[in-house]
Amino acid sequence: MFNLTGYRSMSNTLINWICISCISSSLTLLWLHYKRKRNKSFTKVLFYDPTIKSTDCNCFRSFNIDCLSPNCSSFKTKEIIFCLQRARKSMDICVFSISNKPIANEIVNAHKRGILVRIIVCNCILVISNEIKMFMRAGITLKYQENYTNSYMHHKFAIIDSTWLIHGSMNWTHQATHDNWESIMITDLQSLIVPFSIGFEKTWQKTILIPPKIRDLTKN
């Protein structure tokens, strides 16, 4: 015998179940989407291209003009400077050579603000860069590798507040930020920041403080 009432009650229960499942799954997905959007990582790639300097902007070799062209080298370097300005706790810099004046000024400013600034540079540029001398005069802890002939500390990365990583082909020099074709990335991806932080600590342990002889040179 066919029981129509039982069948209807069963199908109603099934429809209810499907509806509730759909609603709760949608709510879960919506919540996850909101959560992911809030936690979305920030990654920016900057391409330095010297061929556009004469056509796209008028601030070549000047940081005084606030260039608004995203293709301009000065505009790109401002992204790095902006990252350094955001530092609240620490600044771990491991860059072959630093001679870009606005970047160097920002590092000294961070040190003056009480940020823990640690810098590792290549031994080959110590005595020639005025900016390195400026760091030493300001009392910033500066290290370099010892006893390596024909071996360069060639890293070009920095970690700001264990939250931001700047990494790429570019030394922080005037030539690199104005004349070269370079590529760097700024990211808050922890999958990159963690190994770079470990790498920095290892390099920091293996490098030595600038010896007094070179320190004395900076007084001239």
Place this chain on the structure above:
Amino acid sequence: MFNLTGYRSMSNTLINWICISCISSSLTLLWLHYKRKRNKSFTKVLFYDPTIKSTDCNCFRSFNIDCLSPNCSSFKTKEIIFCLQRARKSMDICVFSISNKPIANEIVNAHKRGILVRIIVCNCILVISNEIKMFMRAGITLKYQENYTNSYMHHKFAIIDSTWLIHGSMNWTHQATHDNWESIMITDLQSLIVPFSIGFEKTWQKTILIPPKIRDLTKN
């Protein structure tokens, strides 16, 4: 009047609803977790450190020995070679200087396998690198920047099959892979691959093919 049967039926319906909601939400989360695990991005950071070569492995300056130490420079360079070996369609290389023999051999092998290999190098290293000459003899399309004095094509990145990005401080030279402190990353993160692909195409348009004069030099 208190209707106990109605109250029981209501509370049963509520329990049913909660149970179904929990089950469907859990299933959605499980499915998402499985999906995310399958699609999980791969990112590897390689730190080259010359100080460990004498203590941690015995294959310094030799690629013939299959070194199993993850700290060894040869072991790290194999990660790059492994990435080049995986190429199925294209290999876009934009590196200041290439003189590492095993890497150069892998590039030529890829070209022979029918992979579309495009290389951009700095003009300053064209006439001195035997590996560049080897590429030209093999018929690989090779470009460089024109008319730039004191300006270097200083990029150090490569995109394999629009799927893998190799990027960092390291030139693909013997000195860099054996003597220097370097950091590079290998990743399949599309948020990085897309801007680097756009950057490569722009650089490819702005560079020129090696002129016949330099091509002739490679016959010697």
